[in-house]
Amino acid sequence: MPVHDWDHDVPGRERAADDGTKAVERVFRAEYGRLIASLVRRFGDIDLAEEAAGDALVAALERWPDTGVPPNPGAWLTSTAGNRAIDRIRREGKRDAKHQAALMTHDDSAHAPTGPVEDDRLRLIFTCCHPALAPEARIALTLRLLGGLTVAEVAQAFLVPETTMAQRITRAKKKISAANVPYRVPEAADLAERLGPVLTVLFLVFNEGYLASGDGDPVRAELTREAIRLTRVLHGLLPDEPEVTGLLAMMLLIEARRAARVRNGQLVPLHEQDRAGWDRTLIAEGHALVRECLAINRAGPYQLLAAINAVHTDAPTAAVTDWSQVVALYDQLVRLDPSPVVALNRAVAVAELDGPSVALALVDRLPLQRYHAWNAVRADLLRRLGRSAEARQAYDAALAGTQNSAERAYLVRKRGELV
Template sequence: MSNNSVTRQQIEQIYRAQSRRVLATLIRLLNDFSLAEECLQEAFIAALDQWPRSGLPDHPAAWLISTGHRRGIDHIRRQQTARRHAPWLTSEEALAFDPDDAAIEDDLLRLLFTCCHPALATQTRVALTLREMCGLSTEQIARALLQQPATLAQRLVRAKRKIRDANIPYRVPDSDELPQRLPDVLRVIYLVFNEGYSRSEGEQVQDVSLAGEAIRLADSLAALLPQGEVFGLLALMLLQHSRRDARQDATGELLTLEQQDRRLWHRDEIDQGMAWLTRALPLTPVGPYTLQASIAAEHATAPSASQTNWKRIVALYDALYRQQPSAVIALNRAVAIAMRDSPAAGLQELDRLNVRAVINFHLYHAARADLLRRTGDIDGARQAYQRALSLATQEPERRFLARQLEHLEAPDDRSSE
């Protein structure tokens, strides 16, 4: 141990940096999510008591894991049903722990794949990932996902019970399973990110801290599992996140990509995103996240909205739609065609969409309204904006659509939004 005195602030910094790794290993060693969480807290309480007197351990994470592990064994032994809960337990095995850095990193991957297991519902995967991998409190997650804390707490309890009762394996999938399981993990990370930028309802459309958690999670995954689509997802999120300060004006009103002040974009994050994209592109086959990152890169590197390479963006959307033929991608592709060719061409593409898939999607009607406005069909644009407004739930989006309607009534004030 180091003889230098340790401050509470230093221990809190170690908690922020190491707690998820410590927890992941404790879950493996104790085979119990809730017990591991309790022992994690007990280990850091012990550190707050001992480290200021004895100094910082040479390997703080190993010290915390060993301490938490011993506390967990004590808890189990105090239970009359210890053998039922942990039939593998013997006195010698209980205290054996090898502080191997590679094993601890593997435990992070095990935890991530367990939180994102397909046996759990999608929203449960998101909540469990935020709780266990990002370390957010139940109250923080409930606020981010717009749920009641008590309801969310019960969901997390049920998820952990299901993991235990269904004997969901705490491991990284074998190489032959990984291609099927990895997309689920990436999807959950991207859902976390999108929750930060597309809140489902309410006054605020952005929760930048939540998006930041997703980026940190993807960054850890990229270090632990260097796969092309992991790099692609990280590139995509960094490129999108770089525009956060330009998405709304000083009063909180939404701004379109054309309206954004590109001087507010974070160039360091654009550079990071481009670097990850450069690593992703040679790793074939190129997947949907890498394609979306390539689209985001075209926007991020264009000197201005008018100089955007829409021809390349349409080609990328063509490739993306072949992989994921969804209504949302088709909608974005139609808008890109409108920007490449003409508003009328974009409207033709929108008219080809499956109406059933987009009829209740407010962004479809908003896009259609904008293209109708650009063609001069003010009455048609008005009806489409009114339909979009009736479907939108986010208050900033509703205000944006209402402003567009007002601009239709005052042609002199209109901008090419």
């Protein structure tokens, strides 16, 4: 029997431990929304759910690097977190009726949802998007709980300081507790009224998966898939709401391009993507949903975003993209949503139609200096205009504003190509 020298290979063991830790963190992020939602359903307490989930992560970090990730990591985390929550209740002497009932519950339910209204994560979204909360707080809290984003990542999505976001999330949780906000999907008559913030949350969860703000995986497929799954559930509940249809169409058309968006660790912009790698089944479904929206003829922001992506996915090559149609759709979108981020995206399309000089004049008027995408767009326009020194500064500013490894690799490459 051969003798192995693994015990003496300290660097190798350290690398294995690091890989094991990263594997645990990836699984935990993927399962976080499901875990929190099931704990909130069971115990009715968001703070307790977060604390118990954190305890389960510590337990996984202690065990899984040695034993390996279990066959059903979600079930393991749910069981462990439930036990830790019960331990916390006992230690802290909480004995109100709600927690007593939780102690008596053995949560052996199947991991998969049993139906639209019984979906724990959908109920969590509607809880966090209750009208009692300010709109910004609703979105921030749901991103934190459903998407498993750190407070810093949520703050980056809102372009506010981390301390501000931490206070906002804390206040939202306290208000849910004080107001006894119910943990449920509203009745059909109330769904439409509560829909706006829910759609915003689903859009932002998808966006975080599409281009992650942290320094982990550059694309978080589990978040894009989860956002699509929940939007499908909503579409089933509200098939005649065109904005739900539009949001689903937009997600599918962007998700269809996911496999082509990163190559060799670098982000691949739309015009450089290998369109043979796009998912034609998702594109066909997305186009069909866009046609449904056109038939209803009640335009909204998500429908317009879907239509823009339909134009992109309809073009067999980047060179034949109908940029005039894209700009016209953005013109409609700016009227409905006159935000600087929408104006920035419109400027990108204008650059293809009217040239980088016209687009740069539009970009320079936007109050987005702290937004890394503003700097990245500006850098590209300056590069195309031959203003290399200014472009280099803009690339540096864009790099300083993003931790996404694939995006950073792309920006570094483009900066290095400057003459």
